Amino acid sequence: MDSELQDFYVHQDKMYVATDCIIFGFEDGKIKLLVFRRRVEPIKGEWSLIGSFVKIDEDVQEAAKRVLTEITGLKNVFMEELKTYGKADRDPGYRCISVGQYALIRINDYDKELVEKHGAHWYDIKDLPNLVLDHNQMVADAMERLKQKARYQPIGFELLPEKFTIPQLQQLYEAIYQKELDDRNFRKKVLSHNVLIKLEEKDKTTSKRGAFLYKFDHKTYNKLLKSGYNFEI
Amino acid sequence: MDSELQDFYVHQDKMYVATDCIIFGFEDGKIKLLVFRRRVEPIKGEWSLIGSFVKIDEDVQEAAKRVLTEITGLKNVFMEELKTYGKADRDPGYRCISVGQYALIRINDYDKELVEKHGAHWYDIKDLPNLVLDHNQMVADAMERLKQKARYQPIGFELLPEKFTIPQLQQLYEAIYQKELDDRNFRKKVLSHNVLIKLEEKDKTTSKRGAFLYKFDHKTYNKLLKSGYNFEI
């Protein structure tokens, strides 16, 4: 490394880089968000997204995954960058930018003890408390993204159990879009893509008759993708 | 600020935060990208996106706008965050994350002297040189974003002069989608939204007959947006 490099870089400003996770779940026909009591001053004890500072030798993505695993015990969770919150005055403490990342988790898979230990709580997205800093904005942005993205990419399935029924799937989409859907048309459209595998089993928890369970067919979906298919729900 | 706050923040790592601009233009029926000779070591002199470190008291957005104005002389340019490049090893110098932002500019509006002075060059997007670091990836990501976004939001107009013809607009969309479009259907669809104002003037630079000029009608578009309209091209 020559001196010119050092000259140039060294005169720049360094700052804290954090990442915050907007963690969505789905339960009882409602989109839910996992929030926490903030563990550090200032505003310690207030509701907050879970986040972490990014370490000097750590990818930003990696940092977000690290926190998510610490809290939920889950790995291989769907997670995607939302956007970066970089206002100079967003954190009253020190200059700190935060990369927002949203995650979709199967609400029954996570380690409940771990979550409780961290003072976490699942809030209905429609009934959120005030969160610290710009976290409410992050949630609003993430929700908007979810709404947009779920239409053209099959990410909704990340919020459901591996095996799910068509009515469950519909409930999910109704929660995401905040709009009722026609059950006949919904079923028709969803099945028309041929990316659901119908199982022999039925789920009888919500009706006497029971509803057939389905699995999302990743293989077929990926094949379709490559051949230029346009998924839409 | 109490001591607990200091304890906690102070033990975290700080790093450089940069922002890089993916600057798109449109000329001769082609999408073009504005690139520069990198001004600092390492890899000084290589082709690169234009960027800057974010100052301690500066919004990330602001930093990107600052550079863009320095280079092109333009203000009020369409610019939007793409994503953040946060791999720990992305910069061989020091740990540095970069927020990628893409900008759409009217290629004939910019200050040519200013651009030349900075050793800049407009490359056809299909014929780019190797860029430093992860900049080629940034461009690929931005191009993909443009493709997706242009379909449902009227951002394409940012690349055209204020006054443009329908064939010009079609050329632009063909360049973005990398696909030929049917001229009759294209015109029909575009005009069906009623967000173009037909002017009296004609542009005669590309044909003897001349083609009518249009302006994008921001007012009407915003009204339609509020009433839940769905733009699509």
Added chain:
DNA sequence: TCAAAAGTGTTACAAATACACCCATGT
């Protein structure tokens, strides 16, 4: 036997696609 959710088909309407010809004008 009945209540409650699961599942099925048809028709009307809107939008996307495919496609062929005339128009205006400078050279």
Added chain:
DNA sequence: ACATGGGTGTATTTGTAACACTTTTGA
């Protein structure tokens, strides 16, 4: 008069939206 790009209309197909009844089964 002709070459060049600008501009228009229609028929077909495809997809979306609206809508009502039958099935299954546990209580």
